[in-house]
Amino acid sequence: MSRVHTLHSIPVCVQSIEVTIGDNAYQQNRVNQWTTNVVEQSLSQLSKLGKPFKYIVTCVIMQKTGAGVQSASACFWDNTTDGNCSVTWENKSMYCIVSVFGLAI
Amino acid sequence: MDTSDAYIIRPNHRHKFKPAVVRECIREIVRERLSAAKYDPKEVSEQSRSLADCVRDKVKCAGFDRYKLVVQVVIGEQRGQGVKMMSRCLWDADTDNYAEDVFFNFVLCGDCFWNLLLLRIRRYSIRDER
Numbered sequence: 001m002s003r004v005h006t007l008h009s010i011p012v013c014v015q016s017i018e019v020t021i022g023d024n025a026y027q028q029n030r031v032n033q034w035t036t037n038v039v040e041q042s043l044s045q046l047s048k049l050g051k052p053f054k055y056i057v058t059c060v061i062m063q064k065t066g067a068g069v070q071s072a073s074a075c076f077w078d079n080t081t082d083g084n085c086s087v088t089w090e091n092k093s094m095y096c097i098v099s100v101f102g103l104a105i
Numbered sequence: 106m107d108t109s110d111a112y113i114i115r116p117n118h119r120h121k122f123k124p125a126v127v128r129e130c131i132r133e134i135v136r137e138r139l140s141a142a143k144y145d146p147k148e149v150s151e152q153s154r155s156l157a158d159c160v161r162d163k164v165k166c167a168g169f170d171r172y173k174l175v176v177q178v179v180i181g182e183q184r185g186q187g188v189k190m191m192s193r194c195l196w197d198a199d200t201d202n203y204a205e206d207v208f209f210n211f212v213l214c215g216d217c218f219w220n221l222l223l224l225r226i227r228r229y230s231i232r233d234e235r
Contacts, residue, residue, distance in 0.1 A: 031187060031189045035189050039191050039193045043195055046195070047195055057193050059191050060189070061188070062186060063186040064186070067181060069182070070150055070153045070181075071179045072150070072177075073157055073177045074158045074176045075161070075173070075176070076161055099177065101175050
């Protein structure tokens with residue numbers, strides 16, 4: 001994934017998070033729906049960009065209680081064509097981490 | 106000169122990605138490394154990175170040729186918070202697949218404060234079609 005395409009992916013993810021969650025407080029009975037919507041909207045916007053990539057989009061939503069969280073990834077791919085980007089977003093009651101992996105076809 | 110591999114567009118069933126095999130690899134590595142571990146903010150970064158590298162290297166040796174691999178590790182400290190992880194993929198459902206494992210670790214500290222490690226490893230495998 002070129003640097004330009006990585007940069008295009010970031011606002012797509014941020015927009016899908018803001019539209020889905022916005023200023024809402026963490027609610028156990030809604031978090032399922034939020035994660036599904038964030039991921040599906042990000043994926044559909046990315047596929048509309050029309051680039052020849054396969055995508056993997058993951059979303060983690062975690063309530064803010066002072067706990068720590070760490071995400072790491074290791075990939076076996078072609079460095080010249082494939083890439084990833086990660087967006088960390090927060091509001092007063094939760095963290096949201098969205099990772100996008102793009103693999104060239 | 107054997108060039109038959111260059112004309113294979115799809116894997117036959119013997120060479121397809123097998124989630125069950127990979128799940129076992131992941132489970133073995135995770136249990137070996139994290140059973141007695143405690144969440145430490147200074148070490149978790151290195152721990153998660155080396156775990157991802159280890160899983161990727163082990164699966165590379167499992168014999169899935171012409172597959173690209175993506176391994177994602179998420180380690181969280183449990184303090185009673187709610188957490189949800191979700192993923193979606195745009196890929197070729199015939200050839201590409203994933204395996205995941207979730208691990209919980211219960212460690213009782215001296216003052217009866219429970220530290221739990223929540224680990225989700227998702228390993229995605231995407232066939233290289235070039």
